[in-house]
Amino acid sequence: CEDCGKSLVGECKLHGPLIRAKDRVIPSRARLTLPHYLTLRVLELRAGNQQILGVFAKKVIQKRTQFGPYVGQLSTKLTRYDESRLVLQVLKDGGKYFLDTPNEDCGNWMMFVRLARNQEEQTLVAYQHCGEVYFTTVKPIEPHTELKVWYAADYAKFMEASAVFIKEESDVCPLPPVEKEPVDPWICSSCRSTFATFALLESHQCIPKDRV
Numbered sequence: 669c670e671d672c673g674k675s676l677v678g679e680c681k682l683h684g685p686l687i688r689a690k691d692r693v694i695p696s697r698a699r700l701t702l703p704h705y706l707t708l709r710v711l712e713l714r715a716g717n718q719q720i721l722g723v724f725a726k727k728v729i730q731k732r733t734q735f736g737p738y739v740g741q742l743s744t745k746l747t748r749y750d751e752s753r754l755v756l757q758v759l760k761d762g763g764k765y766f767l768d769t770p771n772e773d774c775g776n777w778m779m780f781v782r783l784a785r786n787q788e789e790q791t792l793v794a795y796q797h798c799g800e801v802y803f804t805t806v807k808p809i810e811p812h813t814e815l816k817v818w819y820a821a822d823y824a825k826f827m828e829a830s831a832v833f834i835k836e837e838s839d840v841c842p843l844p845p846v847e848k849e850p851v852d853p854w855i856c857s858s859c860r861s862t863f864a865t866f867a868l869l870e871s872h873q874c875i876p877k878d879r880v
Contacts, residue, residue: 696772698779701739705729706815708780720752721780722814729809735792736802739776740767752782754794754817756801757827767801778803784816792817796826 669680679685702708705727712720738756742765746755756767769775781803784790792803794817803817818824824831855862 698769698772698775698777701776703735703777706777708777709814722782723777723780724814725809725811727811729805731805731808733805734802735778735804737800738767738778738794738802739774740769740779741774742766743768753779754781754783754819755827756794758796758799758801760799781815781817784818789814789816790818791815793820794818795820795823 669676669683671683672680674680699708702723705725707724707726708721709724710719711722714720740756742758742760744765746766746768747770748768749755757764758767759765769779772779781792784792791805791807791809791813792815793806794801794803796802803815809815819827819829819831821831
């Protein structure tokens with residue numbers, strides 16, 4: 669204690685505790701990469717203070733605006749799975765890898781973009797180009813609108829997922845209304861176990877039934 673000149677193990681009983689000054693909290697790498705015309709909003713707060721975030725436009729974003737590439741770690745298995753985000757994979761050196769983002773310091777803002785549940789709310793399309801994944805707007809995005817993404821047609825085939833179609837021109841034949849239906853389960857060809865998503869199928873420990 670500089671006031672009484674004593675070296676103490678704990679607090680000074682005469683002059684009391686020190687006033688602690690905390691360091692400024694530094695945003696994660698992913699949050700720092702967010703373009704100035706986009707913003708993050710907390711949509712839900714779950715147990716353990718887990719925040720469910722969404723990316724929203726602060727100004728009009730033109731159609732055919734490209735974002736990316738998506739930043740993540742190449743991995744043979746996902747370490748972080750979120751049912752509200754797209755599972756992304758790329759081809760690298762002849763191998764198929766997941767773009768994994770276990771935390772906000774190893775990715776960019778694109779990891780916060782949620783998947784589109786239907787064609788009406790889809791604003792972005794995800795596709796692979798030169799071993800990288802990009803998002804491109806499929807229609808003008810108005811202010812205060814959330815950016816939501818789904819696979820492009822070719823990338824959907826690569827990911828073994830269904831495609832979402834958006835009517836963009838008046839001369840395109842209209843598609844029948846898309847209704848929410850149960851998604852066909854993913855079935856393991858060895859043990860015949862079923863899974864709700866491709867990511868869960870990829871990460872499960874397969875034990876063929878003839879070995880059980």
